[in-house]
Amino acid sequence: MNISQRWRLASIFVTLTNLLAFAAAQSSCIDNGNYTSFSTYKDNLETILSSLPTKVDIHGFYNASVGQSPDTAYAAVLCRGDIQPEECRSCIQNATAELVNSCPNYKQAVHWNELCMVRYSNESMFGILRTSPGWSWRSLRNA
Template identity: 45%
Template sequence: MATFIRFTAPLFCFFFLFSLFSHQTMSQPQHMATFCDDRLSDNFTQTSSYKANRETLLSSLRDRSSLGTYSNATIGLSPDTVYGMFLCRGDLTKTSCSDCVKTATLEITKNNNCTSRKTALIFYEECMVRYSNVSFFTLVELDGPYVAKYSLATFPTSLFSSFQQTLSNKVEQLIILIASKSSLSASTPYYVKDISRVNELEGSYTLDTVVQCSPDLDPANCGVCLRLVVKGLSGCCTNARFAQFYLSKCFLKYDTTGLPTSQSPSGSSSINVMKGEHNICPRL
């Protein structure tokens, strides 16, 4: 049975940085958004045991980041226990994963709004890192933070409806496939990439789809998380030719090639980034 943890509306304040296509080198992790617990009751002092435990936890995650794409850790005793994890995109090299996690664990404490917060989550295109005073392991966060990055270039109107069904069907296929890759003994647990040729009467194109879940989820919760992603996409970017959608426990990316060229409002290569706290993207 799927298990959920729900975030209340005031729980997070959002500190967001647009991550557009730029001239930065590929080796530099691309920051997307940082989320911090906004409740004053969940602050800690700079001399507290919680702060020391947080630093130990982040150091441990940095050390483990060269070993694989995922790790979690628990440091300290109650009431100062800190839970943390990182998850790298499954197609990264060990070096790229480690570079991203090291950057994220340092930057998450430099954010002035997160310095004294007991809960924080930072998204990069390549990885995410989070810590909290409450365990989030094995849980799907029904109303947790999300980040969406998508192309402003859109599908031709004639293909729009059929593409939505094609993408939904493809994700369902990959949810079944990803269950076989849930073991931590797999080289890249819970990561599947698929490239398919889609032939329609109105036109043909190639659909490149990637799905990934955090290995602490069971297969049922992985499926729940990915279906939330599809639902989130329907609220922000259903007709985008390219999109990435990040939740705290799963990720979906798709790209299409071979379609007729169309122009977005700001040019066909323009990218938009959105963030929020619910699984349906609000319009900004």
């Protein structure tokens, strides 16, 4: 194998590694307390999470809350702007299932992937700037 072929192979490997990192889904469980299996918060959370895929608007966004304080569950979803509503709903449904599996009993969590984001909390998050948790991907190419 000559130097040109090695360089090309290395370039392909780096590109594939970057694509996999970009496409990888990620959940972040926020340590702000846990809920119990038979709590009112759990019931409210299950109610709101199950409604997310059907409530998302044609722009790929939806937020809502269910329940009374201190057991209120808040949730928000956002899809990438260039995907169709049905693909958005499917992404939200899958992301919600992944989030529940990845962060069992957490009162706050967020899951994002290339197409959509799902977040829930026991604290209001509407109109409040949050800079964490975060996930970034850096490209070495010129923009």
